[in-house]
Amino acid sequence: MGVANLLAxxxxxxxxxxxxxxxxxxxxxxxxxPGPGFLPLWIGIVLIGCAIATIIKAARQYGHEEQTFIHPKxxxxxxxxxxxxxxxxxxxxxxxxxxxxxxxxxxxxxxxxHSWILCIVMAVVTTAVVRVIFGVxxxxxxxxxxxxx
Amino acid sequence: MDIFANLLTGFTVALSWQNILFCGLGVLFGQLVxxxxxxxxxxxxxxxxxxTFSMSPTTAIIMLAGIxxxxxxxxxxxxxxxxxxxxxxxxxxxxxxxQMALQGRAGPALSVAAxxxxxxxxxxxxxxxxxxxxxxxxxxxxGPAEYFGLTAMAFGLLTVLGGGDPVKIIxxxxxxxxxxxIGIDVVSGLPRFAFGVPELLGGIxxxxxxxxxxxxxxxxxxxxxxxxxxxxxxxxxxxxxxxxWQDWVKSRWGILRGAVIGFVVGMLxxxxxxxxxxxxxxxxxxxxxxxxxxxxxxxxxxxxxxxxNNAASISGFAPLLALGLPGSPTTAIxxxxxxxxxxxxxxxxxxxxxxxxxxxxxxxxVGNVMLVLMNIFLIPAFVTVLRLPYTILMGLxxxxxxxxxxxxxxxxxxxxxxxxLGVLGYLMKKLHYPVVPLILALVLGKLAENSLRQALTxxxxxMGIFFKRPISAVFVSLAILAYLFPLxxxxxxxxxxxxxxxxx
Numbered sequence: 001m002g003v004a005n006l007l008a009x010x011x012x013x014x015x016x017x018x019x020x021x022x023x024x025x026x027x028x029x030x031x032x033x034p035g036p037g038f039l040p041l042w043i044g045i046v047l048i049g050c051a052i053a054t055i056i057k058a059a060r061q062y063g064h065e066e067q068t069f070i071h072p073k074x075x076x077x078x079x080x081x082x083x084x085x086x087x088x089x090x091x092x093x094x095x096x097x098x099x100x101x102x103x104x105x106x107x108x109x110x111x112x113x114h115s116w117i118l119c120i121v122m123a124v125v126t127t128a129v130v131r132v133i134f135g136v137x138x139x140x141x142x143x144x145x146x147x148x149x
Numbered sequence: 150m151d152i153f154a155n156l157l158t159g160f161t162v163a164l165s166w167q168n169i170l171f172c173g174l175g176v177l178f179g180q181l182v183x184x185x186x187x188x189x190x191x192x193x194x195x196x197x198x199x200x201t202f203s204m205s206p207t208t209a210i211i212m213l214a215g216i217x218x219x220x221x222x223x224x225x226x227x228x229x230x231x232x233x234x235x236x237x238x239x240x241x242x243x244x245x246x247x248q249m250a251l252q253g254r255a256g257p258a259l260s261v262a263a264x265x266x267x268x269x270x271x272x273x274x275x276x277x278x279x280x281x282x283x284x285x286x287x288x289x290x291x292g293p294a295e296y297f298g299l300t301a302m303a304f305g306l307l308t309v310l311g312g313g314d315p316v317k318i319i320x321x322x323x324x325x326x327x328x329x330x331i332g333i334d335v336v337s338g339l340p341r342f343a344f345g346v347p348e349l350l351g352g353i354x355x356x357x358x359x360x361x362x363x364x365x366x367x368x369x370x371x372x373x374x375x376x377x378x379x380x381x382x383x384x385x386x387x388x389x390x391x392x393x394w395q396d397w398v399k400s401r402w403g404i405l406r407g408a409v410i411g412f413v414v415g416m417l418x419x420x421x422x423x424x425x426x427x428x429x430x431x432x433x434x435x436x437x438x439x440x441x442x443x444x445x446x447x448x449x450x451x452x453x454x455x456x457x458n459n460a461a462s463i464s465g466f467a468p469l470l471a472l473g474l475p476g477s478p479t480t481a482i483x484x485x486x487x488x489x490x491x492x493x494x495x496x497x498x499x500x501x502x503x504x505x506x507x508x509x510x511x512x513x514x515v516g517n518v519m520l521v522l523m524n525i526f527l528i529p530a531f532v533t534v535l536r537l538p539y540t541i542l543m544g545l546x547x548x549x550x551x552x553x554x555x556x557x558x559x560x561x562x563x564x565x566x567x568x569x570l571g572v573l574g575y576l577m578k579k580l581h582y583p584v585v586p587l588i589l590a591l592v593l594g595k596l597a598e599n600s601l602r603q604a605l606t607x608x609x610x611x612m613g614i615f616f617k618r619p620i621s622a623v624f625v626s627l628a629i630l631a632y633l634f635p636l637x638x639x640x641x642x643x644x645x646x647x648x649x650x651x652x653x
Contacts, residue, residue: 008580012320019327022342033606036334036341039598043323043330050320057316069579073373080372081572084365084547088564100551104544112540122541126548138203140556 002062004069009054016047076111083107095145097130152278155507162207162508163515171208175215176516180523182216183223183239184531185542188371190220191478191588192363196546198356198486199553206490207505211512213486217479218270218462218513221422222520225262225455226531229255238422238458241430245443245450252446260392261400261448262455263524269408269456270517273463276412278510281499284471288496293603294614298624300597303474305631306417307586310424315635317582325587328353329594336602346562354557355485357567358591362584363482364550365571368543370578400452403433407456415461416468417476422461429457463513470494470506475592478585484592 023044026037087103094102105123108114114122134140162168182193194213201209224239229246242262249258291299308318331342332352343349392400407429414425433453434443443450468474473495475481487494492502499506554567574584590597608614615625 004580008576008582015324019342026339026341027337029610030337030602033610034602036337036339039601040327040330040341043327047320047323047327050316050323053316054320071373076372077369077575080368080543081568084568088561088568091561091564096552096555100548103547107544108540111543112538114538114540122544126544130548130552133200134552134556138200138556140202140552141559142552142555143561 002058002064005058006055006062009051009058012047012054013051016044016051018044019047020044079111080107083110091143091145093145094147096142097127097135098145098147100130101127152282155503156278156511158504159507159509159511162504163211163511167205167208168211168508168512169515171204171212172215172512172516173519175212176219176222176519177523179216179219180223180520180527180531181534183220184226184534185537188367188542188546189363190217191359191482192367192546193220194479194482194486195356195359195363196549196553198359198482198489199549199556201486202489202556206487206492206502207508209486209490210483210505210509211516213483214466214509214513215516217483218459218516219520221455221458221462222263222266222524223531225259225266225451226528229258229262229451230532238426238462239455240423241426241454242451244430245445245447248444248446249448249451254446257392257396257448258451259524259528261396261452263521264392265400265404265407265452265456266459267517267521268404269411269460270463270520271514272408273412273415273460274510274513274517277463277467277513281467281471281506284467285496285499288472290620291496292618292621293600293607294618294621295624296596297600297604298615298621298628299472299474300593300600301628302624302631303476303593304586304590304597305628307589309631309634310417313581313583317580318586319632321577321582321584322586322590325590326594326597328358328587328591330598335599348558348560348562351558353566354563355591356489356557357554357563358570359482359485359588360550360554361567361570362574362577362588363478364546364553365567366574366578366584368546369571369575371539371543396448399447400449403429403449403453404456406432406436407453408460410453411457411460412464414457415464415476422458422465422477425457425461426454429453466509470498470509471496473498473596475589478588481585481588481592488592 019040021044023037023040026040027035028037028041029035083103083106087099090102091099101123104126105119108122109116109119130142135142163172178193178197179190182188182190193216197213197216201213204212221238224234225242225246228234228239228242229250232243232247234240234243246258246262249255304322307322308315327342329352331349333340333350340350407426410429410432411422411425414428415422430443430450430453433449434440437443437447437449462479465476465480468476469480469484471494473484473493475484484494492498492505550567550571551564554563555561557563576582577584577587604614605612614621616622
């Protein structure tokens, strides 16, 4: 966890520096009062200060922390994350409702070891629910993809 | 007389068939969410928010509020039966509630929780109805300096009362403020932090951030957390559910004390329902003549925290409606909902949208009656829901989050943004960076920045304006003290440590 905290501090430092730099490109003062760069500049500066405090604290605690960042189930989180990326990439081809149905069926089978029948039923129900509630009742123009669902 | 006339109008609104139906659906869904350990009130409301696009705002807020106070009832069931709190607000209930269940008294434990919640909830609505309009009239005096002071005070109190590392809380708050600044600046018309991405010119929709950080992040975090579902084999015979006279005598004052503590704590920024239940339990133990019974199945140890969490969930609406200031993640999401429906909560809400305000208050009576009946008659049905595997629930959360994020702007870019923010929320929770200050700063960010700029424009750039006006001076001073408090705490601790080392 010590390394993770240290890395988090470095990320915040980078983020704060980016905010400060981008804000410095905007006018600090406007015609009558503070400009659009006023608050963001201070956000960036305070973020940098907080990042330095975090890095110092993490460096002091390094080696004394008992918790670990990587958990036995972190691999499952990575699996669901990767499945979501594939699902969202597929949306342009299969549409949103079918894409989400495939995600539901696939994760139920792969992560939950449910029966094929239950997975297929849930996938069909998901497609129908998304289409009917969001597509028809709420009239949201859901992407249909090449398949048309 | 005004209150009664307004309440009559409120009941006319709340008792329309649509509002009764959606209030019922809200409290039922809230109960279910409370029972399921992998999903919380903010997530549930975030997932359902896009469904309210086509509803009238009054019906929508009645339903979403029903979810909020319904969750506090539902979380008790898992706390008592499997010693796993369905919600953080029912953690204290596990201490005595589960002990009662192990002694074969699960029925009275659940009943006293339902009865206490009902009494405290109803009392809170009565006080809220009287107090919120007064607060709103007071807030009519607010100008830009006061509004900036109010938001600064809310962020500051969150740093002190939120628990955890103050530096991490400040980082989360600033990140939320940064997200709020993305897009075209309304004063100068200049784009800010869009980095050449056209989809960012309109800013990031709060719905996208909320569905990512509560929906998707909750899925990732829940996968890593072990959720026990070994349900206690409790008997639920109808006659066992009712309290004995002795049970009532032991718990009645606990219910009242819990109601008072819950109402006061629920109104504070970062107070929240969890702190309320914690404080109510500690108070009950302190005033008890036999504190040794606590943790071994004392019925007042269930009554007090359960009454407090329900009272707090209702009193949280006072600052939200009267000042436009959310004090908890759930009320912050409700504020995002108000913005989505084109309504700005604050003092004018009581004049411009009186039907909505009083309809909501009246619906809370209706919702509390529905909840107490559900808790007496439907507990076995809710226990069945506990057996729902998380792999199915996970699919439902992802589906609702994704479609919700897409429907914010009908744009596929937003679902990628939601996924990225989901990862951010997951990492933040793992590294103990709280998400609540980020969401609060996100929804209050525009108000904070606009008020700051307006106030400084009025004063010609002098910060003195925040200290010249008495109300803003109090708010800003409290904010400064809140931010200085962790520094003072750190200095005192270091001095003690040095003194300890010197003595050794």
